[in-house]
Amino acid sequence: MNLRVIILFFCLVVFVDGRKVHRFRLQRRSHRHHKAPHSHFHLQFRNALRRKYGYTPLRTVNAVNITSDPSKGVVLSEPLINSYDTNFFGVILAGEQPFTMQFDTGSSDLWVPSSHCRFCIKKCGSKFFKESKSKTFRTNNIPFSITYGSGSVKGIVASDEVAFGDLKIQNQGIGLVNISDSCSVFDGIAGFAFQELSMTNSVPVFQQMIDQKLVEQPIFSFHMKSGSSDGGSMILGGSNSSLYYGPLTYTNVTEAKYWTFKMDFIEVHGKNSRRCESGCKAIMDTGTSLIVGPVMDVLYLNKAIGAEHNDTYDLYIVDCATIPQLPIIVFSIANKEFYVKPQTYVIVYQDFCFSGFMDMRGLDHWIIGDVFLRENYVEFDWARKRLGIAPAV
Numbered sequence: 001m002n003l004r005v006i007i008l009f010f011c012l013v014v015f016v017d018g019r020k021v022h023r024f025r026l027q028r029r030s031h032r033h034h035k036a037p038h039s040h041f042h043l044q045f046r047n048a049l050r051r052k053y054g055y056t057p058l059r060t061v062n063a064v065n066i067t068s069d070p071s072k073g074v075v076l077s078e079p080l081i082n083s084y085d086t087n088f089f090g091v092i093l094a095g096e097q098p099f100t101m102q103f104d105t106g107s108s109d110l111w112v113p114s115s116h117c118r119f120c121i122k123k124c125g126s127k128f129f130k131e132s133k134s135k136t137f138r139t140n141n142i143p144f145s146i147t148y149g150s151g152s153v154k155g156i157v158a159s160d161e162v163a164f165g166d167l168k169i170q171n172q173g174i175g176l177v178n179i180s181d182s183c184s185v186f187d188g189i190a191g192f193a194f195q196e197l198s199m200t201n202s203v204p205v206f207q208q209m210i211d212q213k214l215v216e217q218p219i220f221s222f223h224m225k226s227g228s229s230d231g232g233s234m235i236l237g238g239s240n241s242s243l244y245y246g247p248l249t250y251t252n253v254t255e256a257k258y259w260t261f262k263m264d265f266i267e268v269h270g271k272n273s274r275r276c277e278s279g280c281k282a283i284m285d286t287g288t289s290l291i292v293g294p295v296m297d298v299l300y301l302n303k304a305i306g307a308e309h310n311d312t313y314d315l316y317i318v319d320c321a322t323i324p325q326l327p328i329i330v331f332s333i334a335n336k337e338f339y340v341k342p343q344t345y346v347i348v349y350q351d352f353c354f355s356g357f358m359d360m361r362g363l364d365h366w367i368i369g370d371v372f373l374r375e376n377y378v379e380f381d382w383a384r385k386r387l388g389i390a391p392a393v
């Protein structure tokens, strides 16, 4: 149970070592349940998800080409599949082979498991990339490794065609993983952060889409939906104003590595609980399930919603019966307030109700994950380096 709970929450912010990017250590407070990524627990978890949502349907969900004038490039709506409100993924083709991918704005590389994977748990049910199936495959066997907030992968860098529906990128750098320490509900990750974070030294997929003139506008958007396996959509090359209320509020990206921005404050409504009072650094991250913040701030916010730390799970637990009475959480960004209601920020898993606020020791900023994105539409403007936010429909 412990591990199944823990891996329910992904944190796919990439860790960067050394001088290039400010290093922060994301360590869970307790390592007791973390010692090794025990494969059988992962397997159990994956099987539980399959029982709940089925597996084969994932392969048949298709991206919709909503282009009006093909000469201007494509606008594509890529459906997202929701698993437990904590993970959102979609299907792409790499070397003409289908993979279920997490679209992650917290990292910049694309990787899939290789058929040579020696240390992959084959029973995970993942798809494996076969070089022989692709005519466009190339590699010079340069090794790479990536460490995320949860888990790490190692392999070699290759290049091949990668397709999001009708949108076909040529010569996309792909990490072919032959060592993976875990098994997850998705096969691989497609990073949508900026090139500076790339660990495979590749041009990220969205930069490629712009350079190869595939997308109508140099923006992509996320509209995540809660509560069912329909997880909403990722729109490549545009935005869709019928998916949000009112105008988008824009905030500049302060450092184009992660999607970093300045948050004015965060508070539990009506509880005199404002944190990050004079503004603080935050990262918009579709690949992180929860809202992750500094230890003391998270303790404070969780106290204000009546959540108590449970040492067994190293998470904050809420009494499920109180959910309808809990206050909303307010995030102020660019002087505009955005809300997240308790039905969204409390994660219900089996008989447990977890707070959507999780701490990470050593973290001095906030990672704004799916808990926020499930209630707020976000446009990622790559060229103008800004985020547009509005309450989602």
Ligand SMILES: *[C@@H]1O[C@H](CO)[C@@H](O)[C@H](O)[C@H]1NC(C)=O
Pocket (backbone or CB within 6 Å): 065, 066, 067, 068, 070, 074, 166, 167, 168
């Ligand atoms: C879909 O995208 C392609 C470009 O790859 C374009 O040629 C085609 O006309 C588009 N189809 C529709 C239905 O818009």
Ligand SMILES: *[C@@H]1O[C@H](CO)[C@@H](O)[C@H](O)[C@H]1NC(C)=O
Pocket (backbone or CB within 6 Å): 116, 118, 141, 155, 156, 178, 179
């Ligand atoms: C990973 O795969 C590459 C080629 O596919 C191979 O050269 C390398 O030795 C492999 N590494 C490990 C640790 O399996």
Ligand SMILES: *[C@@H]1O[C@H](CO)[C@@H](O)[C@H](O)[C@H]1NC(C)=O
Pocket (backbone or CB within 6 Å): 066, 077, 240, 241, 242, 243
């Ligand atoms: C925008 O979203 C609405 C609601 O889902 C949908 O009906 C419409 O087709 C979308 N429009 C475009 C251009 O994607």
Ligand SMILES: *[C@@H]1O[C@H](CO)[C@@H](O)[C@H](O)[C@H]1NC(C)=O
Pocket (backbone or CB within 6 Å): 252
């Ligand atoms: C955001 O960035 C743009 C372009 O760099 C700049 O013109 C604008 O003043 C910035 N806005 C704010 C609020 O800093």
Ligand SMILES: *[C@@H]1O[C@H](CO)[C@@H](O)[C@H](O)[C@H]1NC(C)=O
Pocket (backbone or CB within 6 Å): 309, 310, 311, 312, 313
């Ligand atoms: C954590 O939760 C479990 C399951 O509800 C419970 O058995 C345990 O006593 C709790 N531990 C603490 C320290 O609250």
